[in-house]
Amino acid sequence: MRLALNPQVRAETLPLDPQEYFVLSRVEGQPSVGEIIGVSGLGPAVTEQILEKLLELGALARVEAPARPSTPTRPPHERRARADERRRTRLRQQLAAQVRPPAGAAKPQRAPTGTAHAVASPPPPPPPEPEPEPLPDTVFIEPVPGDDARLDPSLGLAVYDQRVLLAMDDRRQTLSPYEFLGLAPTDDLKAIRAAFRDASRRFHPDAYHGRSLGSFGGVMSRLFVDAKAAYGALQRADVRAPLVAEREAELERRRQRQQQRREAAAAAEALARNEREAEAAQRRAARAAQRAERERERINTARRAKVAEYLQGAAAAEGMENFAAAANNYRLALQIEPEDQDIRARWESTRAKARRIRAKDAYSRACSLIDLGHASEATPLLVEAAQADPTTEHLAHAADAVRDQDPVQARELAMAALRAMGEEDKEGKVKRRPTVEADLRLMIGRAFLAAGQSQSARQQAVLAQRLRPSDPKARALLKSAKVT
């Protein structure tokens, strides 16, 4: 959709504010809404709102047909119109900077300084706060109302310009030198000179030569004189200083407010960011834990399977009385489940069983070998039996068997046999026939004798004689022990 000025409606007669008038003045030919937004400098929302209003007021009309290049048949006042437009553009450039209420009028107070609110804004972060309106470099004087009795549309001067001129003329006594020049206080002499030149173009009657200005000729001359005087005054640093300082202070206040707003926004943003980060860390940790849990689970499952496998093997081996294999399986299971007392007990019992069997086995084979007269070959088997199942018998036999080859081991075994015998006695489990015990003591005694402990050997011989009196072997031993 394109828009065009409605030639029947005189914009000056409408209840517009400067911003709205400015937007209206941007409409040249048949621009699209987008084009107007582009040149208005006000952003789409505001501009569209204003265009709505202008359409409603009839100042603008919708054009459905595509824009045609404007026909060259312009009225003879074309030049004047162009000059007017130029003049107005200049004025409007000043308006483009935001409207500022006239000095002295109650200013709508913004949030008082120092109460910057550092809000913990909830995520997602709030939309970025609009930049605080910059303090314009130009000064805007509110025009007199459009229904002021002094306005005269028949003059060669746009009504809007008349309104501005009257507003300034009415406030001649109170305007600051900068306000006469339409300039925000500054120490920049160049800017002041430029502003004076622009003011001259607005007020000097020559700029309107040949037009009927009515009483506005006088108004403009007066304002020109004022602008000139203002320009002269502003050459003096002492005139500028307080005004510039005031503006500086205002700028500073704005800067501070802006700074505070920025800081608040930054703080809120930081907070939100921290929260986001903490959450992310949590999520990460949770994920890791899950992963670990799954891993543990996996390992546990595997372990349990292994353990079950070993236990099964052990049970099977046990069933087949292969206690060594069963013990091995239990040991393996225990390695996986070292805390499992049941397994440990079973391991220990099967291991003990396996050892006893092995010892029994070795002992019986040794006995057979001895029976067959291969006493020396039976020795390792007897030692093995003693190691696998250190019963008194096994130890005594082993000690007796190794006494010639290895007297030291023999003594060790003999001593172990004595300890075992003592323990067996204490427990009272084993009830040996005295002759068996006598034999055992003789074996131990011989071992002691071999190891050079004749005292101990004699002792055993004595004990043996006591159990089986007049035993030759005991006598022989006693004799040998005595000899040494």
Place this chain on the structure above:
Amino acid sequence: MENVVGIDLGTTNTCVAIVEDGVPTVIPNKGGYKTTPSMVAISESSKRLVGHIAKRQAVTNAQNTVYAAKRLIGRRWESPAAHAVQQSCPYTVVEGPHGDVRIRLRDSVYSIPETSAFILQEMKLVAEQYLGGTVERAVITVPAYFNDNQRQATKDAGRIAGLDVIRIINEPTAAALAYGFGKDLERKVAVYDLGGGTFDISILDIGRGVFEVISTAGDTFLGGEDFDVRVMDALIQSFQEKTGVDVADDRMALQRIKDAAEKARCELSVAREALVDLPFLYTTPSSQTFHMQEPLSRDTLEELTRDLVERTINICDKTLRDAKIDKSDLDDVILVGGMTRMPLIQSRVAEFFGLEPCKGVHPDEVVALGASIQAAALVDEAIDVLLLDVTPHSLGIMIVGGYFHRLIEQNTTVPTEASHIFTTVRDNQTSVKILVLQGENDKATDNELLGEFILSGLRKAPKGEVEVEVTFSISADGLVSVAAKDLETGREQSITVTATSGLTEDELQKLVESSQHYMVEVRASEEFERQRQQAERLIADVRDLFPQVQGIMSGTSFGRDAISKAEGVLDRAEKGIKSQDARSLEEVVESLERTLNMFRGVVSKTGLV
């Protein structure tokens, strides 16, 4: 677009220009020259001569040839300027009926605005011929230091010439306008304008198309004419020493010496030596003839005129100091006026300002160009320049004791206004006379009186009790108005002060009318001249064919009839030329054309041509 021209009405030369399609252009005169001598003469046959023709006959008709009338415009008879001109000029200066200065040429007395109007009228014609349309409005320049009476007189001259003078602007300002027009300059410049009769110095601040005059000063009676007088005096003295002859009373000799002096001066701008060679300058009653052969060197010239140059420099210095402008702040110095071609001036100006003067402007044309730009800027809003000029003189009123009380200081930008409260000085004073004055003197009568008016109907009260607020305002076009207000009663009276040009409204009105008549006459005589030339050409052609036609046609009665008719036409034509009557000549031209056609037909049918 309507034609509005800019005219530089100079002391020596006048130049007219117009902005065509946004380009300021000088309009050449009929002779093709871009400037026209500001000279007016009345010939022996009472014919009005303007410009180059007037200049050419000046030597022989010195008494009836006006030059440098600008030095007298708007001046009072008792003024020193009028006195000086009276002393040095060959034409007769007389006192006018209103204390003004007038010039007697042959049997008539002319006011100065009138003689200036002759020049303006000529420029108007030049422009109209060039543009092919009427020119009714103009911007005319005056020296910046002109007072309001001089300005008003110039305006009146324009009015007499049939021009609506929409604005009088200052010459140096105009020059600056031409200098900066169309360029986006941001500069502070000095314009040094030394012409034939006046000197001006103006300082301007240019930027954003606004030409703001910061300060201006000058001397309205200092220019090439004064340099000429120095050289003339030296030549006359030397001539007297050599020959014992005093030529001071011989107007023709004086005029020749003046011309030669100026010529030599101009030569010395490029050469180091010049020879003033005036054969047969003087013949004694006893028929003894003297020739002038006087060498003149640049050094001598500079010696003779150094103090004049220094005067201009002193004015520059003073105005800079008054306006508190530092020379080092200036970006450019613009030289305007023919006199600035003099090497001594160029070097002194360069030395004083510490700047090499700008070479980009034509010293004879810039002022007119600037005037045309201002004209265009006023009537055509497409030309986007604005002039902020100042009032060169202080404006005030006479207060008790004959003192001058300034209300508007010199160098105040116009438009401007100022007011002051005065009290009555006598008991029961019911009226107060307000004398409006212009100038820089503390003594009221030493300043220029612009006008006076009486504020009456004051309350009767002891002296000092009635307070009158007097407000002066100067409008953009230089009009001064004064309003006086009785602060107690609020009673207010105001007048627009019309400076006096030396002519009353009645006189002006009559002059405007007679000038219109003159224009009609000029146009008629131009038309008659055209007809006459055509008639003479036709007569010659007819006469050429006459013998042949007679030979061919005299055999028949019809032929004889035709021949006698042709003779009649020739006769009437010759009478018509003598009669100076354009109307009857026009008819005869038609008859002549028919006769010639008939003759040609006869001759060609018989195959003789």
